[in-house]
Amino acid sequence: MFAIETVALEKIYQTGFWRRATRRALWPLSLSVPEHEVFGFLGPNGAGKTTTLKLLMSLIYPTSGEARILGLPVDDPNLKRQIGYSPEQPYFYDHLTAHELLKYYAQLTGVPAKEQSKKVEGVLERVGLRDIKKLQLRKFSKGMLQRVSIAQAIVHDPRIVFLDEPMSGLDPMGRREVRDLIQELKEEGKTIFFSTHILSDAETLCDRVAVVNKGELKGVGSIAELKSRGTGESEILWESAGEIAELKKRAKSFHRSAEFWRAVVPDAEVYTAIDCIRQAKGRLISVTSVRETLEDYFFERLNAPGAEQ
Numbered sequence: 001m002f003a004i005e006t007v008a009l010e011k012i013y014q015t016g017f018w019r020r021a022t023r024r025a026l027w028p029l030s031l032s033v034p035e036h037e038v039f040g041f042l043g044p045n046g047a048g049k050t051t052t053l054k055l056l057m058s059l060i061y062p063t064s065g066e067a068r069i070l071g072l073p074v075d076d077p078n079l080k081r082q083i084g085y086s087p088e089q090p091y092f093y094d095h096l097t098a099h100e101l102l103k104y105y106a107q108l109t110g111v112p113a114k115e116q117s118k119k120v121e122g123v124l125e126r127v128g129l130r131d132i133k134k135l136q137l138r139k140f141s142k143g144m145l146q147r148v149s150i151a152q153a154i155v156h157d158p159r160i161v162f163l164d165e166p167m168s169g170l171d172p173m174g175r176r177e178v179r180d181l182i183q184e185l186k187e188e189g190k191t192i193f194f195s196t197h198i199l200s201d202a203e204t205l206c207d208r209v210a211v212v213n214k215g216e217l218k219g220v221g222s223i224a225e226l227k228s229r230g231t232g233e234s235e236i237l238w239e240s241a242g243e244i245a246e247l248k249k250r251a252k253s254f255h256r257s258a259e260f261w262r263a264v265v266p267d268a269e270v271y272t273a274i275d276c277i278r279q280a281k282g283r284l285i286s287v288t289s290v291r292e293t294l295e296d297y298f299f300e301r302l303n304a305p306g307a308e309q
């Protein structure tokens with residue numbers, strides 16, 4: 001059984017005054033996420049990330065297809081205790097304090113009365129809001145509200161945590177803290193599904209990612225898998241008394257770093273390059289195949305033929 005599973009999940013919004021116009025936000029999406037995985041849902045603005053999360057949270061209905069969490073249909077009331085959700089733009093009753101709000105969410109998600117205070121205190125500490133727990137939420141900054149939003153998603157200790165752009169609105173310190181928190185949740189064995197358009201956050205945290213663009217899945221796999229393709233180029237390092245003009249001419253990039261010369265050449269030119277180094281009485285240090293970065297993968301997918309709809 002998967003923690004999260006979607007089968008040809010599709011969403012077309014009806015728009016306009018008479019709801020006659022349509023906008024496709026999600027092409028049929030099939031994904032499965034095993035338990036205990038940190039799964040990144042990666043894509044630029046308008047990719048369909050929030051739509052997918054709302055479908056998983058049963059906040060909107062799919063046009064077709066289905067989604068299951070822990071083997072249950074997403075609208076099954078038994079899931080309430082098992083999942084937590086932090087929306088991208090949280091809206092809270094802002095006359096409440098963080099403590100009151102979290103207590104309310106603890107009640108809603110069925111935390112037994114005698115455990116509520118302890119859970120709320122624990123989670124406030126975890127997201128760094130303990131010292132301002134008595135402050136009304138209307139006095140909170142966007143970053144502080146983001147922490148409250150994450151806190152309400154985990155106060156009942158759910159098995160699966162859904163976070164929509166959890167780092168948005170946070171300064172670098174705050175982002176680091178949220179990253180650490182996600183890491184801790186993973187170590188506790190939770191499944192985390194989070195959307196982001198920030199590649200480095202996905203890279204440091206995720207076991208696997210799905211790349212989406214304009215509602216369409218462009219690729220899914222571990223970061224290592226996505227990055228494991230060679231670019232068809234090799235990096236050559238060597239020592240030599242001076243620059244080697246012939247190699248410079250053939251190289252895509254050519255420069256001297258601290259001790260070595262470095263050139264990147266097409267794979268087909270590697271042997272010619274090595275010959276050039278030998279003839280110049282240089283000493284070859286290494287030849288390595290250049291791997292794709294996550295950025296390369298991401299942008300190549302987004303600009304691939306068929307990316308436009």
Ligand SMILES: Nc1ncnc2c1ncn2[C@@H]1O[C@H](COP(=O)(O)OP(=O)(O)OP(=O)(O)O)[C@@H](O)[C@H]1O
Pocket residue numbers: 013014015023024025043044045046047048049050051052088
């Ligand atoms: N209620 C709605 N009615 C009509 N169109 C919508 C609605 N909600 C979203 N859309 C459209 O669906 C597409 C996907 O939007 P969605 O918010 O899911 O993307 P996203 O990846 O979360 O982007 P962002 O990071 O900007 O929030 C967009 O073209 C958006 O304009």
